[in-house]
Amino acid sequence: MLGQQLINGFTIGSIYALIALGLTMVYGVLKILHIAHAGVYAMGAYIGLWVYRLVPNLFLAMLAAMFLSGVAGILIERFLYKSMLDKSRIVPLIASIGLFIAMEETFRIIAGPYVKAFSVHFRQKPWILGSARISAPQMLVFGVTIVLLVLLWWVITRTRMGKALRAVSMDREMADALGVATEKIILLSFFISSALAGAAGVLVGVFYNSVYPTMGDIPAYKALAIIVLGGMGSIPGTILGAFLIGISETFLIGYVNVPLPRDALAFIVMIAVLMFRPYGLLGKE
């Protein structure tokens, strides 16, 4: 039972991590809350489903969803946020909420208001580990998450562009003075963030066998709780926060029989952590 809860918790945590990472990276470079990120995530799910129906190859669907979501991220930065950066921070926040709603309505108009099935037939048998089992979709979630996290880690710690990205999120002006074309680096961070969200969208679509216009609603605010919990802008903090929330949620449902909506838990954990660590798990002032 404990093992199974942990496996389920890590599955949910993986998905939260992929979504929240993008939010934290965007916050890092632009210091804005990119609510429409959850719209990009839903868009990724729709693109994945659409490609999968054309060519039933999940790998291809995933790549297409990531690439097109990444491009959408670039367009959002370029045409929405860029002109608002010298305004009060409430301006891009409101624009972002507006875009999120508009995206959901667009999905509804194009694909209809109903839940679409994203059914993938897995031939892989579940792995049995003692009393726990890891299903094929869970393996998919873990596999994709591990690959993407390792890739992200490699990019930001080993490549010139990735180091520049970290430098921009620490001190944009100084990075600029050292010759970093910061606008390009910001576009890069939107591309990476949005591609991760697109991947998360496909994973969730497959895992729950459903894609629908408002699927971004809950992730939109939960990812906020996670990045606040992790320490705004901190990549390791966000990953830690995502797994903490994912695991807490599955344990809450599995063990504690309290009439508490599962989706409120993220905020309860967030508030509890902030009481002791006002800047989040790994955040700084």
Added chain:
Amino acid sequence: MLDVRNLEVRYGEFRAVHGVSFTVEDGELITIIGANGAGKTSILRTLMGFQPAYRGTITLNGKEITHLSAHERAKLGIGIAPEGRRLFGDMDVQENLEMGGYLIQDKSLLKQRLEAVYARFPVLKSRRNQRAKTLSGGEQQMLAIGRTLMGDPPLVLMDEVSLGLMPKYVQEVFRIIKELNEEGKTILLVEQNAKKALSIAHRGYVLETGRFRWEGEAQQLKDNPEVQRAYLGG
């Protein structure tokens, strides 16, 4: 090398710099001294491209750069050791230096520069894998200067690089600035420590509420009784 004409800097309606003009010739070490709030940092920030010039022109080696972004100016050979050091605190010492050499494409050249900086600041080498924010104040200042040197900019802007350091380090920092200048770097040094700055500079400008009150050879300024009274402690 650098020619600044009628530079005016504003924050909203507030005029921080009222149309100053000055030049920095190749190989010179020039200092701008002045009290808190005189506008020294505003001038340097505008030269680097952090802050737009409200009026006036900035010319570097005959090319007007008034409206270029900071990274374009970096490419043209301006480097800055800014006020407050502005290190990348969560990166280690070596990564900070690598960022300083961001524009260098050639790996072996980058390595060579890194070794040169480590040779100049051995303490940085022994702390190469330590995060910048965990260094002592003096070490951080060495790193800030080292980071600027990585790009080997012909013109270096330095903003109160001795601020907040122990006397031992203050001595050391001024010695290094002088040494860099003797090796051929053109340096524009902004300082509140007028005595020390004038002792190493060729020429100086004294800034008071956004205007130059005096300018001239460093020795001349040091001998000027009014400057002495106001800035040199008698």
